[in-house]
Amino acid sequence: MSSYSDRACPVDGDNDQQEMVPSKKSTVLVDGIVLNGPTTDAKAGEKFVEEACRLIMEEVVLKATDVNEKVCEWRPPEQLKELLDLEMRDTGEPPHRLLELCRDVIHYSVKTNHPRFFNQLYAGLDYYSLVARFMTEALNPSVYTYEVSPVFLLVEEAVLKKMIEFIGWKEGDGIFNPGGSVSNMYAMNLARYKYCPDIKEKGLSGLPRLILFTSAECHYSMKKAASFLGIGTENVCFVETDGRGKMIPEELEKQVWQARKEGAAPFLVCATSGTTVLGAFDPLDEIADICERHGLWLHVDASWGGSALMSRKHRKLLHGIHRADSVAWNPHKMLMAGIQCCALLVKDKSDLLKKCYSAKASYLFQQDKFYDVSYDTGDKSIQCSRRPDAFKFWMTWKALGTLGLEERVNRALALSRYLVDEIKKREGFKLLMEPEYANICFWYIPPSLREMEEGPEFWAKLNLVAPAIKERMMKKGSLMLGYQPHRGKVNFFRQVVISPQVSREDMDFLLDEIDLLGRDM
Numbered sequence: 189m190s191s192y193s194d195r196a197c198p199v200d201g202d203n204d205q206q207e208m209v210p211s212k213k214s215t216v217l218v219d220g221i222v223l224n225g226p227t228t229d230a231k232a233g234e235k236f237v238e239e240a241c242r243l244i245m246e247e248v249v250l251k252a253t254d255v256n257e258k259v260c261e262w263r264p265p266e267q268l269k270e271l272l273d274l275e276m277r278d279t280g281e282p283p284h285r286l287l288e289l290c291r292d293v294i295h296y297s298v299k300t301n302h303p304r305f306f307n308q309l310y311a312g313l314d315y316y317s318l319v320a321r322f323m324t325e326a327l328n329p330s331v332y333t334y335e336v337s338p339v340f341l342l343v344e345e346a347v348l349k350k351m352i353e354f355i356g357w358k359e360g361d362g363i364f365n366p367g368g369s370v371s372n373m374y375a376m377n378l379a380r381y382k383y384c385p386d387i388k389e390k391g392l393s394g395l396p397r398l399i400l401f402t403s404a405e406c407h408y409s410m411k412k413a414a415s416f417l418g419i420g421t422e423n424v425c426f427v428e429t430d431g432r433g434k435m436i437p438e439e440l441e442k443q444v445w446q447a448r449k450e451g452a453a454p455f456l457v458c459a460t461s462g463t464t465v466l467g468a469f470d471p472l473d474e475i476a477d478i479c480e481r482h483g484l485w486l487h488v489d490a491s492w493g494g495s496a497l498m499s500r501k502h503r504k505l506l507h508g509i510h511r512a513d514s515v516a517w518n519p520h521k522m523l524m525a526g527i528q529c530c531a532l533l534v535k536d537k538s539d540l541l542k543k544c545y546s547a548k549a550s551y552l553f554q555q556d557k558f559y560d561v562s563y564d565t566g567d568k569s570i571q572c573s574r575r576p577d578a579f580k581f582w583m584t585w586k587a588l589g590t591l592g593l594e595e596r597v598n599r600a601l602a603l604s605r606y607l608v609d610e611i612k613k614r615e616g617f618k619l620l621m622e623p624e625y626a627n628i629c630f631w632y633i634p635p636s637l638r639e640m641e642e643g644p645e646f647w648a649k650l651n652l653v654a655p656a657i658k659e660r661m662m663k664k665g666s667l668m669l670g671y672q673p674h675r676g677k678v679n680f681f682r683q684v685v686i687s688p689q690v691s692r693e694d695m696d697f698l699l700d701e702i703d704l705l706g707r708d709m
Contacts, residue, residue, distance in 0.1 A: 247294045250317070255303055259302045303694050304669050304697065306683050312689055313524075316583045320526070333552055334564055335557070344363075351517060354497045357508065361539070368407070371491070373413035380419070395453075399425060400482075402457070404426040432468055434470050435459060435471070457594055462496070467627030487513060490515050513534070519584075523596065523685070581631055600687075604628055607683060608628055616703060618639060626684055630681055634709040658671055
C-alpha cells in the first residue's frame with residue numbers, strides 16, 4: 189500500500205487548472221520502502237570505478253609486457269581460498285576493502301597477457317580489443333534487436349561480411365557465439381535441420397540413425413555436441429588420421445559407405461583446420477569431393493586455424509575452405525580479439541539459420557516495428573541475451589587494418605619456425621614432428637635419460653618429465669607451457685606462439701628455462 193507523508197501541493201499556474209499532486213519533497217512509501225530518488229550513491233560509485241580503472245591500468249595493462257613480472261603466483265586451492273576472503277556477508281564492505289580485493293584478484297590470477305604465457309591457444313594483450321571490452325561492459329548491451337543494440341548489430345553484420353569474404357564465399361550468413369564449441373554445436377544442428385527439417389517441430393522420434401564423421405584429432409566439442417543434441421556419441425565416427433594428424437580422405441569414404449551399408453543415415457562431415465594439439469589441417473578439397481558425392485554437409489572447425497586466412501603466405505593451409513557449408517572461426521585466438529570472440533559462418537543465404545533456430549518471440553521480434561526488422565537478428569541464435577563480441581574484433585581490425593592482422597599471423601609463424609630451428613640445435617630437445625602451424629610439440633630429455641635406449645623404461649621415465657617441469661615452472665612463476673600425452677605418445681610440451689609481444693629472446697628463454705628446471709631429473 190502506498191502513501192504520501194506530506195500534504196499534496198497545488199501546481200503553479202491558473203487557479204482554475206490547479207490539481208493536487210505530490211510535492212517534490214513528499215515521501216512515497218510502498219511496502220514500507222521509500223521510493224523517492226535513487227538510493228545508489230552515484231558519486232561514490234563513480235569514484236570507485238575511477239580508482240578501480242587506475243588499479244587495472246597500473247597492475248594489469250602497464251605490467252602486461254614486463255618479463256620481470258611473474259606469469260602466475262601459484263597457490264594451492266585451500267590456501268587461495270583463505271587468501272582471497274571469498275565469503276559473501278549480510279552487509280556490504282567499504283570501497284577501500286573492495287579495492288584490496290581487486291588487487292588480490294589481479295595478484296593471484298594467471299597473467300595471460302604476459303609474453304611468457306604459452307599455455308593455451310590464446311595469449312597476449314590487444315589494447316584496442318581491451319578498450320572495446322571496457323566500452324561494452326560499461327554500455328551493457330544485448331545483441332538481439334536493432335532497437336536496443338543498433339551500433340553493435342551493424343558492427344556484427346560488417347565483421348561477418350568481411351570474414352565471409354576471406355573464406356571465399358560471395359555471400360553468406362553467420363552469428364557470433366560464446367565459444368567455438370557452441371559454433372560446432374550450431375553447425376551440427378544446422379546440418380541435421382537441413383537433412384530433416386521436421387525435427388524442429390516433431391523431435392527425434394521416427395528419425396533414422398543419424399551418423400556424422402570427424403577426424404580422430406577433432407576437438408572434443410564434437411562428442412559433446414552429439415550428446416547434447418541427442419545424436420549420441422556412438423554415432424560419431426572418428427576417421428583415422430595420418431602421421432601428421434590429418435584426416436585420411438580414403439578412410440572417410442570407407443566409413444560413409446559402411447554406415448550406409450548398415451542402414452544408417454550420414455548427414456555431416458566435420459573437418460578440422462588447426463587441430464588443438466598438433467595444429468594439423470585436414471585436406472579440405474578431397475573431403476569436399478566426398479561430401480559432394482554423398483550429399484553431406486561439410487563443416488570446417490577452423491576455430492584455431494581460421495586466422496591463417498588473413499595471411500596471403502599461409503592461407504594455403506586452408507585450401508578448399510570455400511567449399512564448406514559452414515565454418516567455425518575464433519578471432520580471440522591467433523588474432524587476439526579477447527575471449528570470447530567466436531563466429532559461425534554459413535554459406536547458405538536462404539535464412540537457414542533463422543529457420544532452424546527462430547522461436548518468433550512476440551515481445552522481442554514484433555513484425556510491425558517502425559524500422560527494418562531484418563536487423564533484429566537475435567532469432568538466429570539459441571540465446572536470448574547475447575554479448576557484442578564482434579565489436580572487439582572490429583576495433584582491432586579498424587586499428588591494425590587487414591595488413592596489420594596479416595603481419596600478426598606471419599610473425600607468430602616466423603617465431604614458431606625460429607623455435608623449431610633452436611630445438612633442433614639443442615641437446616636434450618626432440619621434436620615430435622615438423623609443425624605446419626604455430627603448435628610446436630617437443631620432448632625435453634634430461635641428462636639422466638640421454639644415453640638410455642628408447643625402450644619401455646625410457647618412455648615410462650620420460651612420461652614423468654614434462655609434468656614435473658610444469659610444476660616447477662608454475663611454482664616459480666617464470667612461464668606457463670602446456671603438456672599432454674597424445675595417441676600413444678608420452679607426455680610432451682606443446683608450445684604455441686600467438687602474441688606480438690613475444691620476442692626471439694622469449695623463445696630462447698623458454699628453452700633455457702626448461703633445461704634449467706629439468707636438468708637434475
